[in-house]
Amino acid sequence: MSNFFTDNSDLVFQFNNLDYRKIVEMAEDNFEQAKDFNYAPVNYEDAMENYRKVLEMTGDLTGNYIAARAADVDIEGAQFADGKVDYAKGTQQNLKELAMADLMGMVLPRKFGGLNFPLTIYMMATEMVARADASLMNIFGLQDIAEMIEKYGTEEQKEKYIPGFSTGQYTGAMALTEPDAGSDLQAVKLQAYQDEKGKWFLRGVKRFITNGNAHVHLVLARSEPGTKDGRGLSMFACFTDETVKVRRIEHKLGIHGSPTCELQFNDTPAELVGQRKFGLIKYVFDLMFRARMGVSAQALGISQAAYEEALMYAKDRVQFGKAIYNIPAVANMLIDMRVMVEYNRSLLYATGQIVDLKEKTQVVIDKYKKEGKSVTDLNEEVKYYTRLSNLLTPMTKYWLTECANKITYDSMQIHGGTGYMKEFRVERLARDARITNIYEGTSQLQIVAAISGVINDILKDYFDKKEAKSYPGGLSRLATYLKEIRAIFYDCLKYVTDKKDNEFQDVAAKDLVELYSYLYIGYLLLDEAEKEPRKKFIASRYIITSLANAKKNADTIKNELFTDILHADEILI
Amino acid sequence: MYKSIVLVKQVPDTANISGKVMKDDGTVNRAMLPAIFNYEDRVALEFALQVKQKYGGKVIAITMGPPRAADILRECLYMGADQTYAISDRKFAGADTLATSYVLSEAIKKIGDYDFVFAGRQAIDGDTAQVGPQTAEKLNIPQVTYAEEILDIKDGKIKIRKKIDGGFEIVQCKFPCLITVLKGAAEPRPFQAKRIMAYKGAKTLMELEKMVEENSLLYPDKLVHEYEERNLFIPTLTADDLAVDSERCGIKGSPTKVHKVESVVLAGGNQENIPPTKDGIGSLIDRLLEDRIF
Numbered sequence: 037m038s039n040f041f042t043d044n045s046d047l048v049f050q051f052n053n054l055d056y057r058k059i060v061e062m063a064e065d066n067f068e069q070a071k072d073f074n075y076a077p078v079n080y081e082d083a084m085e086n087y088r089k090v091l092e093m094t095g096d097l098t099g100n101y102i103a104a105r106a107a108d109v110d111i112e113g114a115q116f117a118d119g120k121v122d123y124a125k126g127t128q129q130n131l132k133e134l135a136m137a138d139l140m141g142m143v144l145p146r147k148f149g150g151l152n153f154p155l156t157i158y159m160m161a162t163e164m165v166a167r168a169d170a171s172l173m174n175i176f177g178l179q180d181i182a183e184m185i186e187k188y189g190t191e192e193q194k195e196k197y198i199p200g201f202s203t204g205q206y207t208g209a210m211a212l213t214e215p216d217a218g219s220d221l222q223a224v225k226l227q228a229y230q231d232e233k234g235k236w237f238l239r240g241v242k243r244f245i246t247n248g249n250a251h252v253h254l255v256l257a258r259s260e261p262g263t264k265d266g267r268g269l270s271m272f273a274c275f276t277d278e279t280v281k282v283r284r285i286e287h288k289l290g291i292h293g294s295p296t297c298e299l300q301f302n303d304t305p306a307e308l309v310g311q312r313k314f315g316l317i318k319y320v321f322d323l324m325f326r327a328r329m330g331v332s333a334q335a336l337g338i339s340q341a342a343y344e345e346a347l348m349y350a351k352d353r354v355q356f357g358k359a360i361y362n363i364p365a366v367a368n369m370l371i372d373m374r375v376m377v378e379y380n381r382s383l384l385y386a387t388g389q390i391v392d393l394k395e396k397t398q399v400v401i402d403k404y405k406k407e408g409k410s411v412t413d414l415n416e417e418v419k420y421y422t423r424l425s426n427l428l429t430p431m432t433k434y435w436l437t438e439c440a441n442k443i444t445y446d447s448m449q450i451h452g453g454t455g456y457m458k459e460f461r462v463e464r465l466a467r468d469a470r471i472t473n474i475y476e477g478t479s480q481l482q483i484v485a486a487i488s489g490v491i492n493d494i495l496k497d498y499f500d501k502k503e504a505k506s507y508p509g510g511l512s513r514l515a516t517y518l519k520e521i522r523a524i525f526y527d528c529l530k531y532v533t534d535k536k537d538n539e540f541q542d543v544a545a546k547d548l549v550e551l552y553s554y555l556y557i558g559y560l561l562l563d564e565a566e567k568e569p570r571k572k573f574i575a576s577r578y579i580i581t582s583l584a585n586a587k588k589n590a591d592t593i594k595n596e597l598f599t600d601i602l603h604a605d606e607i608l609i
Numbered sequence: 610m611y612k613s614i615v616l617v618k619q620v621p622d623t624a625n626i627s628g629k630v631m632k633d634d635g636t637v638n639r640a641m642l643p644a645i646f647n648y649e650d651r652v653a654l655e656f657a658l659q660v661k662q663k664y665g666g667k668v669i670a671i672t673m674g675p676p677r678a679a680d681i682l683r684e685c686l687y688m689g690a691d692q693t694y695a696i697s698d699r700k701f702a703g704a705d706t707l708a709t710s711y712v713l714s715e716a717i718k719k720i721g722d723y724d725f726v727f728a729g730r731q732a733i734d735g736d737t738a739q740v741g742p743q744t745a746e747k748l749n750i751p752q753v754t755y756a757e758e759i760l761d762i763k764d765g766k767i768k769i770r771k772k773i774d775g776g777f778e779i780v781q782c783k784f785p786c787l788i789t790v791l792k793g794a795a796e797p798r799p800f801q802a803k804r805i806m807a808y809k810g811a812k813t814l815m816e817l818e819k820m821v822e823e824n825s826l827l828y829p830d831k832l833v834h835e836y837e838e839r840n841l842f843i844p845t846l847t848a849d850d851l852a853v854d855s856e857r858c859g860i861k862g863s864p865t866k867v868h869k870v871e872s873v874v875l876a877g878g879n880q881e882n883i884p885p886t887k888d889g890i891g892s893l894i895d896r897l898l899e900d901r902i903f
Contacts, residue, residue, distance in 0.1 A: 075806035
């Protein structure tokens with residue numbers, strides 16, 4: 037029996053160290069709902085106890101039931117026949133149990149049957165779901181579709197779509213990608229048109245739609261004929277009916293339990309969600325935010341599972357008369373993996389809390405506005421959290437998904453030839469990890485999203501404050517290293533901006549974002565090491581490695597390595 | 610609409626043994642083992658909840674055990690039980706199956722007005738499979754053991770498929786009746802998040818009394834009232850409440866005496882090749898008969 041919450045001391049550590057009072061108080065709005073719902077918390081402590089208990093239950097469900105079905109789900113996969121998609125048997129059972137456990141509406145409001153949990157707690161559940169079965173996370177994570185409707189839909193739309201998510205009767209899909217519109221969603225062509233009565237219809241094709249067989253679709257469509265860019269796109273909601281046709285499902289490397297569909301909308305009746313023309317520039321960006329957090333949590337769940345497989349195998353496998361765990365080179369790989377898992381987790385939940393602050397402050401603002409109260413100060417706050425989120429979300433997705441690939445790669449390496457075989461779990465994990473740094477924006481696009489925050493040094497005040505702080509004992513040495521990294525960062529930043537060359541900046545962006553990340557993550561780990569002695573090892577290896585990497589980043593930027601890009605045609609023969 | 614009473618038990622988690630769990634005298638050191646909800650009892654609760662889902666009604670879970678057994682009553686609430694009772698008294702301690710079934714049957718009579726009593730086939734600590742059947746005898750109602758599936762309930766009769774050696778049997782009986790269920794018969798539903806949050810604070814009388822002991826500002830009656838108001842009170846039935854004969858309860862009422870518990874390790878001995886001939890097989894049969902294996 038394994039409980040994916042209680043057996044994961046690092047996840048419990050993150051939960052115990054959440055700085056959550058402000059977020060909970062905003063999310064629960066003076067705990068008014070306790071009057072109407074017997075499961076709503078009466079105060080902050082009660083809310084935290086609720087989260088803990090529900091995470092424990094999720095840990096039991098994922099660790100003892102869902103994980104056991106993952107191998108069969110991978111082998112069977114989602115099936116497509118006669119125009120109909122069927123989940124693997126294990127997936128069906130998983131979804132049934134998640135719904136029975138009230139977990140399919142975790143983030144949705146109570147009045148629509150949900151639990152009203154903030155993002156960070158939802159991400160902790162997501163991590164556990166993915167650790168058990170990465171492909172299930174895709175369907176579990178799509179409750180965000182209902183969350184979007186809750187945020188931007190009309191009251192009538194909310195009542196129509198959301199309760200079915202909470203009960204598990206509906207699942208969702210976000211239909212954005214098209215054959216010619218992948219990373220570049222501005223190129224979306226799917227047509228939205230109105231009849232004489234003003235009713236909307238959708239016509240066109242969407243591709244690579246995760247869970248495209250869902251009951252409810254959020255569709256990005258061109259509502260303004262003749263336009264070519266993102267400003268001609270709006271967001272629509274519709275139910276699956278006979279006009280929505282799944283044309284095929286993809287045969288993929290991994291996440292076999294999650295059906296990836298090609299969809300055809302044949303004059304499908306739909307409803308406009310939110311404001312016309314804001315589909316991409318407002319709603320999809322918002323949706324992608326949460327989706328990127330979700331994929332980060334998915335990657336972390338896979339990393340955790342792969343690390344555990346490697347550790348277990350290394351302790352069991354005897355070669356040269358001893359367990360390979362006792363070979364220093366192997367132990368060193370394992371420590372690198374463990375440090376990655378733990379810094380990934382710190383980063384994910386630190387970012388989660390910033391996104392929570394952003395979202396919950398916005399809810400308070402909306403409420404105050406209705407009541408005619410002043411929101412000037414709150415507006416400033418929300419702007420600040422938005423800027424931070426815009427940097428930290430892509431940074432999180434970049435690191436967590438790249439690390440999941442590295443960790444599964446090394447886990448297989450530790451298994452040796454055995455790990456390459458289908459019988460071993462790591463083989464599936466390596467395949468499942470591979471998509472995480474591709475979908476919801478490739479790693480390269482995460483760099484593009486993060487770079488402006490880095491160039492504008494938006495964490496300057498935060499780092500100034502951290503630098504001014506004195507850390508005890510051995511940690512002060514690590515704090516000195518972080519100062520050194522910061523000096524390297526400023527030196528590189530100046531070098532890049534002085535060049536005033538946009539193309540050079542684009543190529544150097546990856547190194548700059550990495551440099552900036554070392555600082556943010558480094559300070560997170562330093563603060564954790566103050567709370568928990570064991571975390572010193574994590575902070576120490578991370579910061580020392582980062583200093584070495586920072587020097588390498590600096591060299592890459594400053595030794596003119598990129599000048600050969602001008603000669604790409606000569607090199608790439 | 611049917612009213613079901615489910616017998617549940619908290620048991621030591623014998624699958625997760627760590628440290629020294631056997632005392633020198635051969636008894637189990639329960640403090641060393643984590644306590645869990647006996648799995649087959651969870652299946653029994655699942656059966657009762659399915660009956661409620663299909664036909665309507667009410668599900669009541671009861672347990673006899675020490676104060677900490679309240680944990681599994683809360684878990685029954687998390688799964689969907691409408692009400693729970695703790696049956697607890699110092700006089701009940703040390704009960705064997707006879708004394709246990711006596712107290713349980715009295716508790717069931719006290720709750721009264723039931724259609725079905727569900728129980729797991731057996732608990733993983735004693736493995737006797739006696740408490741269910743003995744309880745039915747004391748209640749003087751029919752019993753169906755080893756149930757795998759409820760096929761139908763109508764006209765005062767329940768039709769059940771039960772497991773027998775090498776197959777199954779379909780039986781029908783009048784109810785009220787008692788049904789014991791097997792491990793694989795149904796998968797217990799997960800705890801429901803909303804019910805966890807709503808009932809995590811549910812407390813038995815003993816737990817409330819303990820709170821009062823630790824905090825002199827609290828008054829027992831007021832506290833019970835407050836918990837009742839919030840629908841968080843788990844009633845406790847004591848020996849006095851049940852008006853049971855204390856000579857038939859607990860260690861006094863338990864004729865079973867455990868002589869010795871020993872850990873038997875089954876190990877293979879020597880092996881021998883028997884020639885595949887008539888004589889060879891014949892001598893094997895003779896020896897098996899001699900060793901009373903046949």
